[in-house]
Amino acid sequence: MTTTTIAPAVISGTQPSPLRIGPAKAVRHGLALAGRGIVKIGKSPAQLIDVILTPIVFLLMFVYLFGGAIAGGDVAGYLQTITPGIMVMTVFQASIGIGVSLNADASTGVFDRFRSMPIARSAPLVGAVLADLVRYVVCLAVLLTLATVMGYRVQTNPAAALAAIALLIAFGMSFSWISVYVGMLMKTPGSVQGLMTVLVIPLTFASNVFVPSQTMPGWLRVWSDINPVSLMSDALRGLLNGGEVAGPLFGSLVWMAGVVVVFFPLAMRAYRRNAA
Amino acid sequence: MSYAIQAEGLVKRYGNMVALDGVDLEVPVGKVIGVLGPNGAGKTTTVRILATLMRPDGGRATVGGYDVMKDPVRVRGLIGLTGQYASVDESLSGRENLVLLGRLLDMSKRNAKARAVELLERFELVDAADRPISTFSGGMRRRLDLAASLVGRPQVLYLDEPTTGLDPHARNEVWEVVRRLVADGTTVLLTTQYLEEADQLADRITVFDHGRVVAEGKPGELKRRVGGQTLQVRPTLASDLDEVGRILAELTGAAPARDLNTGLLTVPVADPMLVSALVRRLDGAGVAVDELGLRLPSLDEVFLALTGRPAEESKRNTQQNPIAERNVA
Ligand SMILES: Nc1ncnc2c1ncn2[C@@H]1O[C@H](COP(=O)(O)OP(=O)(O)OP(=O)(O)O)[C@@H](O)[C@H]1O
Ligand SMILES: [Mg+2]
Numbered sequence: 301m302t303t304t305t306i307a308p309a310v311i312s313g314t315q316p317s318p319l320r321i322g323p324a325k326a327v328r329h330g331l332a333l334a335g336r337g338i339v340k341i342g343k344s345p346a347q348l349i350d351v352i353l354t355p356i357v358f359l360l361m362f363v364y365l366f367g368g369a370i371a372g373g374d375v376a377g378y379l380q381t382i383t384p385g386i387m388v389m390t391v392f393q394a395s396i397g398i399g400v401s402l403n404a405d406a407s408t409g410v411f412d413r414f415r416s417m418p419i420a421r422s423a424p425l426v427g428a429v430l431a432d433l434v435r436y437v438v439c440l441a442v443l444l445t446l447a448t449v450m451g452y453r454v455q456t457n458p459a460a461a462l463a464a465i466a467l468l469i470a471f472g473m474s475f476s477w478i479s480v481y482v483g484m485l486m487k488t489p490g491s492v493q494g495l496m497t498v499l500v501i502p503l504t505f506a507s508n509v510f511v512p513s514q515t516m517p518g519w520l521r522v523w524s525d526i527n528p529v530s531l532m533s534d535a536l537r538g539l540l541n542g543g544e545v546a547g548p549l550f551g552s553l554v555w556m557a558g559v560v561v562v563f564f565p566l567a568m569r570a571y572r573r574n575a576a
Numbered sequence: 577m578s579y580a581i582q583a584e585g586l587v588k589r590y591g592n593m594v595a596l597d598g599v600d601l602e603v604p605v606g607k608v609i610g611v612l613g614p615n616g617a618g619k620t621t622t623v624r625i626l627a628t629l630m631r632p633d634g635g636r637a638t639v640g641g642y643d644v645m646k647d648p649v650r651v652r653g654l655i656g657l658t659g660q661y662a663s664v665d666e667s668l669s670g671r672e673n674l675v676l677l678g679r680l681l682d683m684s685k686r687n688a689k690a691r692a693v694e695l696l697e698r699f700e701l702v703d704a705a706d707r708p709i710s711t712f713s714g715g716m717r718r719r720l721d722l723a724a725s726l727v728g729r730p731q732v733l734y735l736d737e738p739t740t741g742l743d744p745h746a747r748n749e750v751w752e753v754v755r756r757l758v759a760d761g762t763t764v765l766l767t768t769q770y771l772e773e774a775d776q777l778a779d780r781i782t783v784f785d786h787g788r789v790v791a792e793g794k795p796g797e798l799k800r801r802v803g804g805q806t807l808q809v810r811p812t813l814a815s816d817l818d819e820v821g822r823i824l825a826e827l828t829g830a831a832p833a834r835d836l837n838t839g840l841l842t843v844p845v846a847d848p849m850l851v852s853a854l855v856r857r858l859d860g861a862g863v864a865v866d867e868l869g870l871r872l873p874s875l876d877e878v879f880l881a882l883t884g885r886p887a888e889e890s891k892r893n894t895q896q897n898p899i900a901e902r903n904v905a
Contacts, residue, residue: 318647325682330681340667409663413724416627418652419680 319418326420333414333427341434346377351395351435353441355390362386362510370511376451381445384464385509388529390443391468392393392504393478396496399483402428403492406484406574422568429476436469455541462541464539467552471532474556477563484570503529528555580605580640580732580763581626587634588621588787595621597787603765603780608758610778611767612879617784619767623736626765627657639732656730658721660737660767661684664709670696670720671705672805677727695723699753715746722753725868733757735766739773751776771879785884791882799872807845808856816840820865823857845870 321329341347359382367378402425405411414424443453454461479496486492506520507529513521524530532555534548581603581607588596596618603609611619624630626637628648636643642650657663664673671692678688696705699719704712712720718738725733735754739747754777758764768774774781775795783798791798807828811820817839824832824843826851832843849868858865873881 308631314646319649319653321649328682329680332676335677335679336665336672337820339672340665345665409659410665411659412629412659413657413663413677414680416657417650417677417680417728418649424682540636 321418321420326422326426329419330430331428332432333423334433335427337428337431341431344567348435348438351390351394351439352442355386356446356498358386358390359383359443359446359450366510375481375516379447379450379452380449380455380541381537382510383443383452384448385507385529385533387443387468387536388471388532389442389504389507389509390439391436391472392475392500392529394439395432395472396475396479396500397445398428398432399470399479399481399486399492399496400489401483401490402480403483406571420574422564425480425567428462429480431475432473432476433469436472440448440465440468440567456539460539464536467539467549468532469537471528471552471556475528475558477560477567481563481567481570484567484574503527507533528559530553531555578605580602580724581609581692581765583622583626583635585635586622586625586637586843588618588625588630589633593641595787596625596632599787599789601637601782601789603763606758606761607779608754608764608766608777610774610781611765611784612769612771612774612781613767613784614769616786618787619784620736621787622784623659623734623765623767627734628652636660643864653732656725656733657727658718658725658733658735658738661742662717662721664717664720664724666709667707669706670712670723673709673720673724674727677724681728684884691727694725699723713746715742715749718742718746718750719753722750727758730762731880732763732765735764737767737769737778740769747773750834784880785882791878796872799877804847804874805848805870806842806868807850808842808867808871809854809858809865810838810840812864812866816863817841819861820858820863821860823854823861827854827857840867 310343352482362382363379367375367382370378405428406424411424415421420426478499479492482495483492483501486495502523507524507527509529513524513530516524528551531548531551534553535545537543538548579602581601583599583601586596586601587594599622601609601611601616601622611622613619621630625632626639626644628644628651631645636645638644639651640654642654644651645660651789664670665676668676672690674695675685675688678691680684681688683691692705693702696702701716701720701724702724709720722735722738737874738752738754742750747891751773754764754766764777766777767773769801778795780793781791781795781798781891807824807895809820809824810834811817817834821832821834824841828845830843834841851868851870853900858868
């Protein structure tokens with residue numbers, strides 16, 4: 301052989317230490333793939349139908365159908381309490397879709413191509429989680445517009461409202477790692493959907509979104525009080541309507557960190573296995 | 577000699593099923609190796625291990641001197657992969673796919689766009705560049721797939737059945753691309769079920785069956801290993817068949833096989849010099865022939881001899897390699 305550009309390692313006899321992708325590069329790759337996800341949503345906006353309809357249905361149903369019974373006629377006051385809670389619930393719902401779509405995606409050749417490139421292993425998953433930003437924004441825009449039409453008003457200030465929205469989006473992205481993990485674990489998109497739906501019900505309904513915890517039997521109340529959906533709803537009520545923020549905010553952040561610390565590595569491991 | 581790919585004793589199991597059972601492979605830098613084998617032989621499994629998509633259960637492999645298990649990121653920096661199944665994003669356009677890959681390979685936006693245009697031009701996809709891939713023909717998809725695996729100018733390229741399902745025209749296009757890449761110094765590992773393809777493109781062929789290498793060598797060597805040459809004669813007039821058969825039997829000492837449909841007489845020969853003797857005898861007897869030739873066994877026959885069964889899906893290689901006169905007299 302004459303000129304060779306490869307096989308440098310064997311000549312020296314000592315292998316260099318394995319090349320790793322640094323965090324800065326990993327972020328860049330994740331962002332590039334998030335861009336791909338956003339372009340894809342732009343091309344088929346029908347994917348957004350769930351995040352457009354869910355908030356509408358929830359808001360109308362809970363305020364007008366159950367609101368009278370639960371709040372004893374004070375529908376305006378109930379709207380004020382329930383809107384932050386429904387924001388949490390719909391973002392939470394939106395965050396479980398990711399496992400379903402990743403499950404379908406990861407078995408395609410496209411993901412094989414990503415895996416065969418010198419990019420961070422996590423980039424395709426991180427990219428997908430970040431691209432969901434679009435879904436959360438659409439979801440919250442629809443919800444807040446409708447709530448405002450129905451009479452909801454932010455009682456605090458725009459800065460607090462923005463903080464609330466940013467916090468909620470971070471909440472959705474953190475919890476979506478559970479869905480990513482399930483998506484990497486299950487064989488079919490249908491089974492991901494099924495399992496996630498079952499997981500979400502005790503989190504969303506056994507919470508203080510629709511009724512105050514005080515009205516619940518003891519055991520349910522204990523759960524409701526530490527339920528991340530309840531804590532996040534309380535934090536949002538504080539930020540949007542006024543009231544205590546620090547306690548529930550701390551609880552929510554602990555949950556978010558805990559979920560990421562546990563489920564990000566699990567999801568990555570399942571993703572690696574998934575390939576073999 | 578330096579090797580772009582070296583694999584030793586690769587083993588891969590799926591549950592109880594042994595997909596690879598000790599595969600050795602060596603590909604010198606700048607060469608094309610053809611991995612030939614029927615369905616389930618383990619071709620894709622081998623490619624996936626060498627592309628760091630999957631870890632072997634036993635054995636080791638290096639690409640460009642880097643261990644696929646210990647230093648996968650460096651290996652990924654050297655390779656390009658065109659998988660057996662489409663590996664571009666259907667919901668993006670061709671251009672968007674290529675630009676995204678360039679960005680992932682740390683090109684600037686400008687460079688990624690320029691590289692995409694360069695590849696689109698080279699693969700004659702400029703007109704379709706901004707169309708959804710769902711509107712592409714099979715051949716266009718395959719070309720885009722190839723383009724996608726070349727964005728990072730890989731030094732080692734894996735092509736897993738690159739032409740399966742393509743019509744002959746599209747297949748020729750892919751072959752042309754591969755030839756040009758090799759001319760530029762790329763090392764190529766190509767898997768195929770088409771014997772003709774391996775014969776056309778590969779410097780060396782490795783034949784897989786049931787997860788093992790059953791034969792290895794240059795296409796010509798493999799053909800020779802399986803058996804000697806065959807002499808074939810087709811008299812113009814069917815009435816001359818008997819006469820020609822007698823002459824052949826006398827010269828070779830063996831009774832020729834007769835195909836009554838094609839009017840072809842076939843007999844194994846040890847000494848190629850017999851051809852000229854045959855021509856003189858036929859001349860003397862005043863027999864006209866349409867065809868007269870010596871041929872090596874086709875790769876189909878190689879495959880049958882090595883594995884005990886015919887290569888699947890391959891169309892019978894009817895083309896011969898006439899190395900003696902044709903249409904004599
Ligand atoms: N994920 C898997 N789980 C179980 N068995 C598998 C898996 N992938 C491959 N196999 C089996 O391993 C063997 C080798 O498969 P492989 O895909 O490598 O063959 P191949 O030579 O590429 O075949 P083809 O020509 O059909 O593409 C086959 O018997 C196949 O059924
Ligand atoms: Mg295969």
